[in-house]
Amino acid sequence: MKPAGETISWVLPPALLAEVVAAADEEHRAPGDVVRKALERYLVERRGAAAPSEAFQVKKRTPAEAAARMRELRKGTFLPEGETIRSMIEHGRA
Numbered sequence: 001m002k003p004a005g006e007t008i009s010w011v012l013p014p015a016l017l018a019e020v021v022a023a024a025d026e027e028h029r030a031p032g033d034v035v036r037k038a039l040e041r042y043l044v045e046r047r048g049a050a051a052p053s054e055a056f057q058v059k060k061r062t063p064a065e066a067a068a069r070m071r072e073l074r075k076g077t078f079l080p081e082g083e084t085i086r087s088m089i090e091h092g093r094a
Helices: 014-027 031-046 063-074 085-093
Strands: none
Touching: 014 031
């Protein structure tokens, strides 16, 4: 089924086209869908995000839900042997 709307042809530099195609392949999407979503995001940001579309709304979480989500995302992530969070922060400042 062809999406509704006008069809427009665009010319992209080869390097940019290759990135779009690679992103589309990684996400199992059509390249046109990747470009469309990128343009939608750009236009929302350009408008000052006054009325973001549903796709860009962030789910509100309670502090407990946020903490549980962070713990879930950190599972299996460990500091290198002998490192501390403090040493990594200090290393980043050097």
